[in-house]
Amino acid sequence: MGTPRGRNFAPNGHQTWPFAYYGRGSILGVHVRKFLAAAGSLMLVGLAAGCSSSATLVNHPVGASGGAVAHVGDTLDLKTQAGRDFHISLSKLADPAQAVNQGSPANGKRFIAAQFDITNTSGQTISINGDLDANIIGSDGNVYTPTHHALTECGSNTVKVQLAGGKSGTGCVAFEVKTTVKVSQVQFYPAAGTASDYGEWLVP
8 A cells, every 4th residue: 555664563563653764765754854844953853863762653533443444534533742632634635636826736746635624622722734744655655745835625724723722623735746646645743743643544
């Protein structure tokens, strides 16, 4: 299913990502670079290295029974870096999507819009930034990170969502993927991959 390299299997059967594994082709390598780029400071290298040693995969839908795994439309229970719980669903995956003002993707690529519905189930405010947290895994095994394009399918929804306790909102993230590559998985790493867990939906 295009599973990226670097995944380990813990004794309890959970799949984990070692944070120290941040080579160019690794998922956490992508998030380390996102984290440092967003902060704009190399001083945060030490902070990134000191974060949790692994992130636990969450792919069992809220309320599902048995060994069901999440697909588009399902809701997952994740935590922020500060341990605040929130529910997130991949409510829509528009493939292909259209750029606002008739913009075009690069040659041999198409736009994709991933829409996330988020509910803050904690009692404190949370902030989500899809540009730092979301990825697509292609059928070629490569990680595709967000692109900074406004897409028609996103409407007024942006990549950033801030929610008070008990409130809900919607974020939308744009991607640019090769036309020859199918979407295998959509992943969501809270706080640019520095939280204790991450979510994954299979496509379709």
